[in-house]
Amino acid sequence: MSDLFRWSPDTALCLGAQPVSAGDASPQARALCSLRDAIRAEGEILCGPEGISLLPQGTPGFLRLRSAGTTGQPKTIRRSHRSWIASFEVNRRTLSLTPADRTAVMGDLAHSLALYGAVEAAHIGADLHQLAGLRPRSQAQVLSECTVTVLYATPTHLLHLAATGAALPAVRHILCGGGRMPAGLRAAVARMAPNAVLREFYGAAETSFIAWGDGTGPEGTVGRAYPGVEIEIRGEGEIWVRSPYLAEGYVEGDSAETRREGGFVTVGEMGQMDAGGFLTIAGRRNRMVTIAGQNVFPEDIEALLLGEPDVTACAVVPRPDALRGATLVAVVDGMPDPLREARLLALCRTSVGPLAAPRRIVTIADFPQTVSGKPDLRAIAALLEAP
Incomplete structure (x- = not known):
């Protein structure tokens, strides 16, 4: 060789x-x-x-x-x-x-x-x-x-x-x-x-x-x-x-x-x-989130949402929460649509349970991605923190 x-x-x-x-x-x-x-x-x-x-x-x-x-x-x-x-x-x-x-x-x-x-x-x-x-x-x-x-x-x-x-x-x-x-x-x-x-x-x-x-x-x-x-x-x-x-x-x-x-x-x-x-x-261990004592992997929820025909990019990121330690927010691509967001939230709650499910869905038209086509998690977190 x-x-x-x-x-x-x-x-x-x-x-x-x-x-x-x-x-x-x-x-x-x-x-x-x-x-x-x-x-x-x-x-x-x-x-x-x-x-x-x-x-x-x-x-x-x-x-x-x-x-x-x-x-x-x-x-x-x-x-x-x-x-x-x-x-x-x-x-x-x-x-x-x-x-x-x-x-x-x-x-x-x-x-x-x-x-x-x-x-x-x-x-x-x-x-x-x-x-x-x-x-x-x-x-x-x-x-x-x-x-x-x-x-x-x-x-x-x-x-x-x-x-x-x-x-x-x-x-x-x-x-x-x-x-x-x-x-x-x-x-x-x-x-x-x-x-x-x-x-x-x-x-x-x-x-x-x-x-x-x-x-x-x-x-x-x-x-x-x-x-x-x-x-x-x-x-x-x-x-x-x-x-x-x-x-x-x-x-x-x-x-x-x-x-x-x-x-x-x-x-x-x-x-x-x-x-x-x-x-x-x-x-990944470094993406695992503990919510009220339960270990949750965001990748599971991302794969679930990407299985929906109207979702082609998704990232699930943690946010601090005084009661639970952390909660999750799902960020998806597209234009804001309250009916779609409610449907996706309901899907998550049914599939992974109300504790692990994201608390909300955020839609971004210009979804941040790296050159490899993966979600740019740092840019997404910064957008969520912006006033």
């Missing part, structure tokens, strides 16, 4: 359906060309919201992923090319990926999910289509016209795409990560792409793949351990993993939730694993 990413000469770079030209100065085109040039130069690569570049004094065979962060200070994670190449080979074998495939990524390359899909495509020699910045109907048109076969997307991307009513028979693999899949999404994707296998996967920038599944496991699970991954549930339910795909650590910033011990690492995610090896994710 190689220690360096390769950029296959067979890989065609496309923005949407159009090949990237040398004179294209758009941010997406610059990012694609910068990634290609950095890989070909074989130096240490820095990828983040500011763009993609080579580190002048870097070490070949390493990659730095800089995150803007959703709740804390920016962090930069360093990993070896080899740690990703190992999973490229697993995916090549398991999914039968070949240079004849056409891969599409729906997010900005500053997001590790889109970056991973792009580098994997170039490494195996598949054509690459960047769909970030296009409206869902335009994305669906590109996927159809270009007969894309492999798609990397978040649940939010798939929600928007499925809502277009598109038919995508050429797609054969969809890899969905970056958030919990809401109820009904798998069925909607099956109608849209009837020949595709939708694999939900769970992981983090620090760990890469941890678990994946094709929906055949028990309801609510994310699948079994990804090939080569060992999973242990320790203490009160903390998920620890050991694998060849782990990052080396942080070179900027830090996280108190990320800890290493005996070759295993945790990022502070809580969950459980059944006797069949199927993993269920509860949520």
